[in-house]
Amino acid sequence: MDITLVEESPFRFRIERRGAMRVPGTVFATRALLPEAAGDQALEQVANVATLPGVVRASFAMPDVHWGYGFPIGGLAATDVEAGGVVSPGGVGFDISCGVRLLAAGIDRDALEPRLRELMDVLGDTIPRGTGPGGLWRLSGRPQMEEVLAGGAGYAVEQGHGVPRDLTFCEDYGALEEADPSQVGARAVERGLRQVGSLGSGNHFLEVQAVDRVHDEKAAAAFGLRPGGVCVMIHCGSRGLGHQVCTDHVRVMDRSLRRFGISLPDRQLACAPVVSPEGRAYLGAMAAAANYGRANRQLLTEAVRRAFTSAAGVEVDLVYDVSHNMAKTETHEVDGVPRRLCVHRKGATRALPPGHPDLPGELSGAGQPVLIPGTMGTASYVLVGEPGNDAFLSTCHGAGRVWSRHQALRRVRGEELRGRLESEGVAVRPSSWRGLAEETPEAYKDVDAVAAATEGAGLARLVARLVPLGVVKG
DNA sequence: ATGTAC
Secondary structure (H helix, E strand, O other): OOOOEEEEEOOEEEEOOOOOOOOOEEEEOOHHHOOOOOOOOHHHHHHHHOOOOOEEEEEEEEEEEEOOOOOOEEEEEEEEHHHOOEEOHHHOOOOOOOEEEEEEEEEEHHHHHHHHHHHHHHHHHHOOOOOOOOOOEOOOOHHHHHHHHHHHHHHHHHOOOOOHHHHHOEHHHHOOOOOOHHHOOHHHHHHHOOOEOOOOOOOOEEEEEEEEEEOOHHHHHHHOOOOOEEEEEEEEOOHHHHHHHHHHHHHHHHHHHHHHOOOOOOHHHOOEEOOOHHHHHHHHHHHHHHHHHHHHHHHHHHHHHHHHHHHHOOOEEEEEEEEOEEEEEEEEEEOOEEEEEEEEEEOOEEOOOOOOOOOOHHHHOOOOEEEEOOOOOOOEEEEEEOOOOOOOOEEOOOOOEOOOHHHHHHHOOHHHHHHHHHHOOOEEEOOOHHHHHHOOHHHEOOHHHHHHHHHHOOOEEEEEEEEEEEEEEO
């Protein structure tokens, strides 16, 4: 499909409705941030998503948009549940509930400096990472797995892995109630039993960071962030379990497309009506996998606390935990009428404004922290949701790739990259040289520009910029 | 993203 972009306003482009598109496309970006890497078909994907049954308002792309499976990463689409709206696993991604957790440590970067290497050594020795099995919490079998799938971070805390306060600062208080563990297959369970409490690989990481700049003092203070304060950012998902759930349900939906009379421009958009047995089965399994992802981040938090206690003697509090790969049933006004929507966020972060009923009282005045991981050589951001976000209260989720993994491997060597980062003062504890090279900072868009465009487009407001002190790489 | 193909 030929894509024509119309600049509607600064930071906002429109892809005109044409062909089978039911709604236009909306791309939040600057010209410089538009995906133009050779072969990147992200904008075609934005147009493809606009053909899905029941889609409302627009098919959205965030400033970090890039090519993904079916849907672009940095993409968002909402479908009307009562008007034949579909749910598509490709709109969530293979890594269900991939997300970010930010912790604030009771120490400043200057005070931590003499202990940083030791802290990084402890983290490097204790954080399970890389592909394959190995996690901090070995589950006994399917019955205990079902507890994790139903209870998420709440079950982990119940079992002693954390404190009740943690749950207040988790999206959905740490678990989606609509999880249906019975829809998670035997193979997915098998893969997940030995991976709770592990980072995984790819772009996943655990970073010790410092608050480099505060953009909004009031919001930063409400989130427990201060200039120079030390934070820990955890970026990971639901490992092999989520991947298997996606694989299993894509297959089912692919086979049922004809029966539902759905025709698609791309088979990777396989979907089913939200209210169909196939749609409900996927959403139940997806919510269960999402809860697994939350339990995963909860377990990693426990390891971080142990490391900070032993290496620095300080405590660590949860700032927030939010997923950026998820489909949720939410009520939003469309053309002035409240509608139940299935909101697909794939590489897009929910961003609730101050006063939103889904926020805990502790965050109601400030709004929801929006956690944006950047790259290990640059920066990450904390933003806050604001009113008037017409992308169904959603923002970007990271910097967004511009080089493929293959391109990165051709241009960068892991050993060299580690030396460069260490010389810039970032301690690196890699999992593999190859994995490190694939994640080289130049493989990503400029995260400062992405954050600025996100604010410029009115999607969220900047609160703080975080810089890496040490990275444990998945 | 992923026991980086069944």
